[in-house]
Amino acid sequence: MPQSLKTKQGRVLSKAKRSERFWYLDGSIVLLVEKTLYKLHRSRLSTVSLYFARLFGGPLPDPEIVEVTKGDSEGPIDGEVIDSCPVYRVTCISAGDFDCLLSTLNEGITFAFKKPSFLELASLLRASYTLECPPYLEYATRVLREMWPDQLSQLDPEPSEEQRNFAKETLQLSRECGIPEVRKRAYYELLRTPGFGQVFVSDSDSDEFIDDEDLLQDSQSPLRYVDIVRLVRTREQLQRAWIEIARASPAPSVVPCALEKIPDEKLNPAQGPARNGCRAARDKSAGWWTEQVVCAPLFEQGLLDPLTALQDLVDVAWDELGFCGHCVGERRQLWEDQGEKLWGRLDRWLGLAAPEEDKKKKGRVK
Known part of the structure; x- marks a missing residue:
């Protein structure tokens, strides 16, 4: 049971208990947060916190540093004094969060070596x-x-x-x-x-x-309900996009081979074998795609995580399958671009950014 604390006027904060860590003998202010009492230094709190600067009526730090603005400051508890210190009630924060802030004020240097959980x-x-x-x-x-x-x-x-x-x-x-x-x-x-x-x-x-x-x-x-709706809708969009990508290997018209545009008589000694190897790779690509993508765990992975699946396609050793250097680069660029496109569309699907048309309308209204 928490130990009762008698105030100067004889009143009892029967449900409150002292903080085991933050009860300073030379403290000048007592704060009641939920059911915990803290004896702290008024000047230190006022220096680091705009909220406490207002609460204690002291000079405010530069308000331009913070973008947020709170409501009216809370005042002291009338007539309550502990160890000759006035008692203030703080209701906008939990005791656990306040403990964390006080610990950071005292031991924040530790975060330079190990980031907080x-x-x-x-x-x-x-x-x-x-x-x-x-x-x-x-x-x-x-x-x-x-x-x-x-x-x-x-x-x-x-x-x-x-x-x-x-x-x-x-x-x-x-x-x-x-x-x-x-x-x-x-x-x-x-x-x-x-x-x-x-x-x-x-x-x-x-x-x-x-x-x-x-x-x-x-x-x-x-x-929240709105989050679930957004997630369901977005997963449907991502799965539709992945199925469109994964159902067949890229057509030659999508990733044309640059060597095919060079006349035979102008091919150098290295380009001829490279073009032949690339042709053979394209001929085999449909079967490879069916085996390694459509009928493989990669397809199921893409239904849940298409962006990682696209990166897996980028990382395939396409040169070892016989594709020329140009075709390898084009294929990888194709899936990188598709990943960036999907990543960009998430903003709209998830309600993170208004469509351009809506932004223009809002701009005209203003």
């Missing part, structure tokens, strides 16, 4: 955003962006542990803290996860009927 980062981001702590907000935002990059070139075949386990949480965090640029990668990690990462009681590979009660909802970060 996702859960630590999420707490620090929420706390620094809510309490408006510019340097810590900038740091946490940068690390989150690095963890969820929005460039196709940074899409790894295997997601990291954070990307595999915290895509839903990242979507929620991006909305809470105004970081929309991380959503694209978070969405794609869900897209290439069976069931969009939703947990079922029944084995997903079984033939058992799954009713509504079998779906385990994560109360902390469930997928």
Whole structure:
């Protein structure tokens, strides 16, 4: 049971307990966050946080550093004094997030050697955003962006542990803290996860009927209805695009061989054999494609993760199959371009960017 704390006026904060780590003997202010009391230094809090600078009525740091603006500051609890320090109630943040921020204030140098885990980062981001702590907000935002990059070139075949386990949480965090640029990668990690990462009681590979009660909802970060709709629609679009790509090998008209345009009498000694090898490779390409793509695990992989499947096509040793250097380059460029095209279309399918027509209309309205 938490130890009761008597105030100067004899009142009792019966449900509150002192923080074991953040109760400084020379502290000048007491904060009540949820059911935890913190005895801290007023000047330090006011220096790092716009929120506390307003709360304590001191001079504000440069407000241009932070883009967000909070509502009215909370005031002290009337008549409550502990160890000669006024008591302030803070309701806009959880005790866990506040603990993380205070730890970072004291031991932030450790992040120079080891980046925080996702859960630590999420707490620090929420706390620094809510309490408006510019340097810590900038740091946490940068690390989150690095963890969820929005460039196709940074899409790894295997997601990291954070990307595999915290895509839903990242979507929620991006909305809470105004970081929309991380959503694209978070969405794609869900897209290439069976069931969009939703947990079922029944084995997903079984033939058992799954009713509504079998779906385990994560109360902390469930997928919103709009997210599920976007994911379903986008997966349909991606699968349609992959089937169109994977159903047959590229036609010669799509990736024409440059050597075929050279008259026989102008071929040099190396180009003749290269052209013959390329012709033989094209003749065999339909059978190879059926065996290695259509009837292979790559096809099923592409239905779930087409961007990685396209990269696998890029990485095939096409020269070893007999294609000339030009055709190898053209084939790889073809699938790289298709991957970039799909990656770009995700912005529209996932509602991350308005169509150009809508942007123009909005511009005319303004």
